[in-house]
Amino acid sequence: MKAIQAVNDFVIRFANVNGTGSASANNLFAKAVFRMGIPVSPKNIFPSNIQGLPTWYEVRVSEKGYLGSRGGVDFMVAINPQSMAEDVASLEPGGYFFYDNTKPLDLRYHRSDINYIGIPLTDICRREYTDPRQRQLFKNVIYVGALSALLDLEFNVLKELIGEQFKGKEKLVAPNIHALELGYQYASENFQCPLGIRLERRDNVGDRILMEGNAAVGLGAVYGGATVAAWYPITPSTSVVEAFEKYANRLRIDPGSGDKKFAIAQAEDELAAMGMVVGAAWNGARAFTATSGPGVSLMSEFLGLAYFAEVPVVLVDVQRAGPSTGMPTRTQQSDLFAAAYASHGDTKHVLLFPATPKECFDMAAQSFELADQLQTPIIMMTDLDLGMNDNMSEPLEWDDSKVYDRGKVFNAEQLENMKERFGRYLDVDGDGICYRTYPGTHPEKGAFFTRGTSRDEYAIYTESGDVYVRNMERLLKKFETAKSYVPAPEFFPAKEATRDGVIFFGTSTASTLEALDQLAEEGVHLDGMRVRAFPFNREVEDFIEQHDRVFVVEQNRDGQLRKMLIIECDIDPKKLPSVRYYGGMPITAREIRRQIHQLRGGATVTKIRRKVG
Amino acid sequence: MTYIRPNFRHPELAANELGYVRKDYEGALSTLCAGCGHDSISAAIIQSCFELAIPPHQVAKISGIGCSSKTPTYFLGKSHGFNSVHGRMPSVATGANLANRDLVYIGVSGDGDSASIGLGQFAHVNRRNLNMLYIVENNGCYGLTKGQDSATADIGSASKKGTPNPYEPIDLCTMALQLGATFVGRSFSGDKEQLVPLIKAALSHRGFAFIDVISPCVTFNNNPKSTKGYEYVREHLAATGTVDFVPVRQEITADFAPGFSQEVTLHDGSVIHLHKQQEGIEVNDRDAALEAIRDHKAQGQILTGLLYVEPDDADFHELQGTVNTPLRDLDTMDLCPGSRALEAINSNLR
Ligand SMILES: Cc1ncc(C[n+]2csc(CCOP(=O)(O)OP(=O)(O)O)c2C)c(N)n1
Ligand code: SF4
Ligand SMILES: [Mg+2]
Numbered sequence: 001m002k003a004i005q006a007v008n009d010f011v012i013r014f015a016n017v018n019g020t021g022s023a024s025a026n027n028l029f030a031k032a033v034f035r036m037g038i039p040v041s042p043k044n045i046f047p048s049n050i051q052g053l054p055t056w057y058e059v060r061v062s063e064k065g066y067l068g069s070r071g072g073v074d075f076m077v078a079i080n081p082q083s084m085a086e087d088v089a090s091l092e093p094g095g096y097f098f099y100d101n102t103k104p105l106d107l108r109y110h111r112s113d114i115n116y117i118g119i120p121l122t123d124i125c126r127r128e129y130t131d132p133r134q135r136q137l138f139k140n141v142i143y144v145g146a147l148s149a150l151l152d153l154e155f156n157v158l159k160e161l162i163g164e165q166f167k168g169k170e171k172l173v174a175p176n177i178h179a180l181e182l183g184y185q186y187a188s189e190n191f192q193c194p195l196g197i198r199l200e201r202r203d204n205v206g207d208r209i210l211m212e213g214n215a216a217v218g219l220g221a222v223y224g225g226a227t228v229a230a231w232y233p234i235t236p237s238t239s240v241v242e243a244f245e246k247y248a249n250r251l252r253i254d255p256g257s258g259d260k261k262f263a264i265a266q267a268e269d270e271l272a273a274m275g276m277v278v279g280a281a282w283n284g285a286r287a288f289t290a291t292s293g294p295g296v297s298l299m300s301e302f303l304g305l306a307y308f309a310e311v312p313v314v315l316v317d318v319q320r321a322g323p324s325t326g327m328p329t330r331t332q333q334s335d336l337f338a339a340a341y342a343s344h345g346d347t348k349h350v351l352l353f354p355a356t357p358k359e360c361f362d363m364a365a366q367s368f369e370l371a372d373q374l375q376t377p378i379i380m381m382t383d384l385d386l387g388m389n390d391n392m393s394e395p396l397e398w399d400d401s402k403v404y405d406r407g408k409v410f411n412a413e414q415l416e417n418m419k420e421r422f423g424r425y426l427d428v429d430g431d432g433i434c435y436r437t438y439p440g441t442h443p444e445k446g447a448f449f450t451r452g453t454s455r456d457e458y459a460i461y462t463e464s465g466d467v468y469v470r471n472m473e474r475l476l477k478k479f480e481t482a483k484s485y486v487p488a489p490e491f492f493p494a495k496e497a498t499r500d501g502v503i504f505f506g507t508s509t510a511s512t513l514e515a516l517d518q519l520a521e522e523g524v525h526l527d528g529m530r531v532r533a534f535p536f537n538r539e540v541e542d543f544i545e546q547h548d549r550v551f552v553v554e555q556n557r558d559g560q561l562r563k564m565l566i567i568e569c570d571i572d573p574k575k576l577p578s579v580r581y582y583g584g585m586p587i588t589a590r591e592i593r594r595q596i597h598q599l600r601g602g603a604t605v606t607k608i609r610r611k612v613g
Numbered sequence: 614m615t616y617i618r619p620n621f622r623h624p625e626l627a628a629n630e631l632g633y634v635r636k637d638y639e640g641a642l643s644t645l646c647a648g649c650g651h652d653s654i655s656a657a658i659i660q661s662c663f664e665l666a667i668p669p670h671q672v673a674k675i676s677g678i679g680c681s682s683k684t685p686t687y688f689l690g691k692s693h694g695f696n697s698v699h700g701r702m703p704s705v706a707t708g709a710n711l712a713n714r715d716l717v718y719i720g721v722s723g724d725g726d727s728a729s730i731g732l733g734q735f736a737h738v739n740r741r742n743l744n745m746l747y748i749v750e751n752n753g754c755y756g757l758t759k760g761q762d763s764a765t766a767d768i769g770s771a772s773k774k775g776t777p778n779p780y781e782p783i784d785l786c787t788m789a790l791q792l793g794a795t796f797v798g799r800s801f802s803g804d805k806e807q808l809v810p811l812i813k814a815a816l817s818h819r820g821f822a823f824i825d826v827i828s829p830c831v832t833f834n835n836n837p838k839s840t841k842g843y844e845y846v847r848e849h850l851a852a853t854g855t856v857d858f859v860p861v862r863q864e865i866t867a868d869f870a871p872g873f874s875q876e877v878t879l880h881d882g883s884v885i886h887l888h889k890q891q892e893g894i895e896v897n898d899r900d901a902a903l904e905a906i907r908d909h910k911a912q913g914q915i916l917t918g919l920l921y922v923e924p925d926d927a928d929f930h931e932l933q934g935t936v937n938t939p940l941r942d943l944d945t946m947d948l949c950p951g952s953r954a955l956e957a958i959n960s961n962l963r
Contacts, residue, residue, distance in 0.1 A: 404944065
């Protein structure tokens with residue numbers, strides 16, 4: 001029998017039924033690998049359902065630090081009878097199939113090219129526990145214990161994590177460790193441990209953290225000074241506002257009174273959520289909302305108002321597969337058009353593209369700064385993959401000398417000393433950004449009427465074509481100014497000089513970088529550039545200019561980033577071949593590499609697999 | 614169009630206790646049709662704010678879209694205003710209020726704005742008991758888009774076009790009562806005597822104060838077959854009573870017949886005194902108010918006046934538990950937890 005031989009380089013997948021408490025056991029596994037100093041990349045694959053349907057948790061273990069989805073599964077922990085046929089089929093040849101052999105395995109699930117590891121989980125539970133709820137919960141812990149023996153996952157690390165998890169509920173520590181031991185014991189007595197596929201302690205993690213992007217965004221909003229959050233629940237964005245609330249309840253309570261230095265309104269829909277953000281931002285608070293595609297559609301009306309009336313709002317779009325309700329629990333990068341050009345008329349919005357939890361945190365905080373500086377909506381484009389999975393990331397940092405920059409706002413004193421008439425939409429500095437005032441600032445000066453209708457420099461309603469055009473041109477100038485405010489791209493030069501480049505953003509980053517390594521090994525060299533914002537800065541245009549051909553990698557059907565580059569930077573479409581995957585699972589290095597080969601006109605490539613022995 | 618406003622003022626213009634004269638509460642010249650009910654409501658708002666001596670810049674005016682929603686330009690020129698989008702005034706007002714609990718919020722909307730496109734937001738702002746005055750200038754039609762029937766048009770009522778409306782109307786006071794508004798009143802743009810004290814009481818109320826003001830559209834809906842025209846409304850008015858509003862600083866002097874009067878003390882200590890038309894109407898009984906509206910309607914009457922008030926319910930900020938300082942006045946020191954807290958979070962994620 002062939003068996004995959006691999007140390008610290010494999011994909012393990014857990015097949016569970018949702019609502020059975022498997023999530024915390026699976027997390028325990030991933031975290032333990034991480035604690036052994038080995039980079040991990042866990043992904044939740046879950047249905048749009050609360051209980052009873054199949055759910056998977058996949059962990060890519062990569063000593064080299066490749067964190068994108070790899071594709072294929074080397075080790076399957078098959079706990080869910082419902083998905084077993086699919087789970088058997090998805091294993092790589094030479095892979096390992098871990099299952100509950102309390103009852104003999106159905107013959108249909110037999111494959112001659114994989115290795116079966118049967119552990120009588122149900123039997124062990126039946127023997128140990130009388131309470132059916134306990135039987136269910138501990139079954140998950142038992143399989144983690146078995147994996148500890150089979151894969152050389154350090155048992156002490158598991159014990160330590162259990163201790164941390166149940167801090168304050170010490171009564172639960174011993175039973176959990178006992179369950180781990182049950183699995184460990186059975187596996188080591190019945191199999192030759194470890195298997196050919198296994199773990200070995202390394203020091204490749206450093207001070208990095210494992211965090212969900214959505215949690216980092218919520219925390220970034222706390223640090224960025226958001227005081228008003230308004231939202232309407234939608235997967236996969238819900239945990240953004242939940243995280244904001246959790247952290248704010250911890251970090252934003254007035255010590256004297258116990259009162260909150262923030263407010264959260266669960267609105268009646270996304271129209272109202274964005275309306276509340278607009279109202280709060282107009283009135284001088286830093287305010288934000290988080291949603292996904294269907295919510296962006298509803299918020300478009302207010303995004304247009306905020307663009308035209310110049311109200312500094314922040315929107316977090318955690319993208320999922322569209323159109324319409326699409327695949328609510330699958331990832332995509334497909335809201336670029338919807339967000340960049342949200343609302344009717346000539347409208348454009350500033351977008352930010354984070355790629356890691358640290359960047360989610362930084363950009364969330366920065367988006368409030370940018371919104372205030374530019375007086376326009378700032379939209380953070382994250383996605384389900386980044387938002388709802390624990391992603392390995394550089395640790396979060398904050399510079400304590402930082403003071404919020406509220407942008408161009410006249411205070412009472414400035415208004416008092418002002419000789420000339422206040423004009424809300426007067427471009428005094430020539431950068432397209434005008435001075436605003438908060439309501440209630442001064443008894444006599446600075447009041448103006450905010451409107452979505454056309455107005456002159458003094459905010460007075462007008463239907464004059466000239467005045468209207470002057471205002472629209474100024475808004476365009478402001479958008480130009482934005483190019484120097486938004487984050488610059490990140491460059492990944494090839495090891496050898498090349499005329500070919502590749503552009504990518506957000507969650508396509510890890511897989512693209514891995515593909516670039518693979519291609520370089522095959523002698524194909526490409527310079528890489530990660531775009532971090534829209535409008536595209538000068539550097540983005542220069543990069544395209546400096547190359548003959550630039551592949552654009554993204555996770556949507558229509559090549560939205562590519563088309564935006566073509567339109568906004570006036571590029572010949574032929575110069576930008578498109579690499580796309582949009583099936584709802586994260587894009588893989590294999591796929592990127594395959595498509596680039598194909599677009600270059602190279603031979604069809606066979607998969608690289610590690611040796612099977 | 615109301616083109617000219619006489620600039621002549623009496624040399625000894627009366628000033629309120631803050632030293633502001635009535636002119637300080639006025640806005641730009643109205644561009645509505647001459648005789649439009651909405652202009653009378655603007656005048657009543659100006660009068661109320663003047664009499665209550667509210668510093669004009671401490672008011673935020675917010676509206677949706679429609680002739681009615683244009684009116685915030687025509688009053689309180691020293692206040693910030695926000696003419697938002699159609700039917701969405703409640704959400705903008707909610708956000709604005711969360712940002713700064715210290716301002717006075719006046720929301721102006723139309724029957725199209727609130728009862729059709731904005732019905733959802735109207736319903737939910739009631740539930741939150743947001744501290745604001747919400748006025749619907751109700752003409753039973755869409756003035757700005759040239760007179761189509763709105764959802765508050767009565768069955769059988771016909772606008773200038775002449776086709777009677779066949780659909781069941783939405784009664785916004787009834788909805789407000791059912792959805793938790795803590796101050797509900799109805800009035801008529803042509804009845805300044807009733808409207809001004811009602812607005813003053815509503816502005817002094819802490820919590821969500823809703824007033825539905827029937828406000829004839831002289832251009833599209835003021836014909837004999839319309840139930841929202843001046844003539845019809847004048848002939849079918851019934852009132853819960855006369856409202857006297859006594860601000861906190863003033864002494865109550867009037868004498869009222871027992872049994873026919875009721876006093877409600879508002880949160881700020883001011884008092885609403887209701888001289889009832891008939892015994893038995895209680896302004897702190899939601900069900901009674903709903904019943905009274907229904908009974909009068911059955912008799913072909915429009916019941917106006919103060920319908921309900923509950924002065925002591927927690928408003929949205931109290932329900933949220935926010936600090937007393939307006940959120941928008943908090944700075945980096947107040948809001949940013951700093952790097953040490955972040956380091957602790959990092960170590961929990963390793
Ligand atoms: C989304 C949207 N749909 C339609 C309109 C057109 N529109 C402008 S005002 C209005 C109706 C206004 O009616 P109402 O609120 O009763 O105000 P009135 O003019 O009667 O005072 C409509 C339909 C719009 N501005 N926005
Ligand atoms: S159309 Fe009707 S509602 Fe509009 S301004 Fe004229 S009278 Fe008033
Ligand atoms: Mg109307």
